[in-house]
Amino acid sequence: MELTTRYLGLALKNPIIAGASPLATDLAAVRRLEDAGVGAIVMHSLFEEQIAQDQIKDHLDRETIAGSSAEAMTYLPEPGEYRLGPEEYLDQIRRVKAAVSCPVVGSLNGVTGAGWVEYARHIQSAGADALELNVYSVGAGAAETSEIIESRTLENVRAIKAAITIPVAVKLSPFFTSLKNFAMRLDAAGADGLVMFNRFYQPDIDIERLEVKPTLHLSDSSELLLRLRWAALLSGQFKGSLVVSGGVHSVEDVVKSIMAGADAVQVVSVLLRKGPACVKELLAGLSEWLISREYDSLDQARGSMSLEKSPNPEAFERANYMRILNSWRA
Numbered sequence: 001m002e003l004t005t006r007y008l009g010l011a012l013k014n015p016i017i018a019g020a021s022p023l024a025t026d027l028a029a030v031r032r033l034e035d036a037g038v039g040a041i042v043m044h045s046l047f048e049e050q051i052a053q054d055q056i057k058d059h060l061d062r063e064t065i066a067g068s069s070a071e072a073m074t075y076l077p078e079p080g081e082y083r084l085g086p087e088e089y090l091d092q093i094r095r096v097k098a099a100v101s102c103p104v105v106g107s108l109n110g111v112t113g114a115g116w117v118e119y120a121r122h123i124q125s126a127g128a129d130a131l132e133l134n135v136y137s138v139g140a141g142a143a144e145t146s147e148i149i150e151s152r153t154l155e156n157v158r159a160i161k162a163a164i165t166i167p168v169a170v171k172l173s174p175f176f177t178s179l180k181n182f183a184m185r186l187d188a189a190g191a192d193g194l195v196m197f198n199r200f201y202q203p204d205i206d207i208e209r210l211e212v213k214p215t216l217h218l219s220d221s222s223e224l225l226l227r228l229r230w231a232a233l234l235s236g237q238f239k240g241s242l243v244v245s246g247g248v249h250s251v252e253d254v255v256k257s258i259m260a261g262a263d264a265v266q267v268v269s270v271l272l273r274k275g276p277a278c279v280k281e282l283l284a285g286l287s288e289w290l291i292s293r294e295y296d297s298l299d300q301a302r303g304s305m306s307l308e309k310s311p312n313p314e315a316f317e318r319a320n321y322m323r324i325l326n327s328w329r330a
């Protein structure tokens with residue numbers, strides 16, 4: 001079955017991409033992903049905070065030589081909390097590129113833009129085939145309007161696009177007031193793709209210790225529905241690539257994402273639960289599914305259930321909302 005896919009202008013042998021995760025820090029896991037047939041691999045992110053910390057450390061090292069105190073460093077996150085520092089991150093891109101034949105996507109994660117442009121260039125020089133910008137922002141500042149957040153992101157995208165020649169995808173959160181409008185502005189700013197969506201890892205509260213504690217739950221397929229709606233709404237509108245990330249666990253999840261209009265899907269939780277070899281099963285199942293329904297290629301299914309092509313377009317918009325609520329029977 002023909003599963004080839006174009007993603008960010010890159011030719012992928014199939015649409016299943018290993019999304020950003022710690023697997024990229026482990027070369028054995030990277031090779032297992034390649035052996036399982038993954039279409040591309042996204043590196044885990046290099047965080048803006050790490051870059052800033054490295055730059056401040058360099059500065060403080062020089063200041064210390066000049067007799068100044070390094071006490072300010074104690075306010076920064078511990079370097080040991082990150083898997084790889086900025087320089088090691090670039091080395092890891094080189095190692096992953098040397099280990100696999102599929103495209104490798106670097107990932108930068110941050111909001112302010114400081115120091116990013118330089119690292120985007122380094123990531124390109126290290127051999128990444130594309131760059132994913134994860135613009136994770138909680139938006140908790142009372143004075144920070146949605147326009148401030150969106151303009152800042154657009155400015156970052158423009159600055160990075162001007163600095164590098166590899167394609168750039170933006171990994172978004174679903175929490176924008178007018179996501180379609182923002183997506184079209186990202187399009188105009190030069191974003192080559194949208195990764196939909198970031199998952200927010202919500203802090204929990206330990207009521208005995210009175211502590212706020214971080215939680216990380218892996219996803220399940222129920223998270224896919226939000227992604228399907230937005231892939232369907234943006235398909236044929238956003239000029240670049242659309243990627244569904246979040247809740248893709250089964251062959252059916254892949255088929256639904258492609259039918260909604262995604263060019264490709266990213267998987268992480270299923271890889272962490274079942275191991276990289278599950279990609280092989282997903283690919284075999286996808287081919288089988290398409291053959292048994294007499295599709296000639298994956299392309300034939302792509303976008304067939306998008307808003308533009310859906311036999312029931314109102315299902316993606318408000319009209320269906322009342323019907324769903326009224327359909328509930330105890």
Ligand SMILES: Cc1cc2nc3c(=O)[nH]c(=O)nc-3n(C[C@H](O)[C@H](O)[C@H](O)COP(=O)(O)O)c2cc1C
Pocket residue numbers: 019020021022043044045046107109134171197198199218219220223245246247248266267268269270272
């Ligand atoms: C342990 C773990 C580490 C992750 N690290 C990153 C990261 O470094 N950068 C990033 O953009 N997303 C990161 N993610 C988010 C995933 O790339 C993905 O968007 C999310 O898990 C949703 O996909 P899934 O439902 O297939 O897990 C991480 C997820 C997990 C579970």
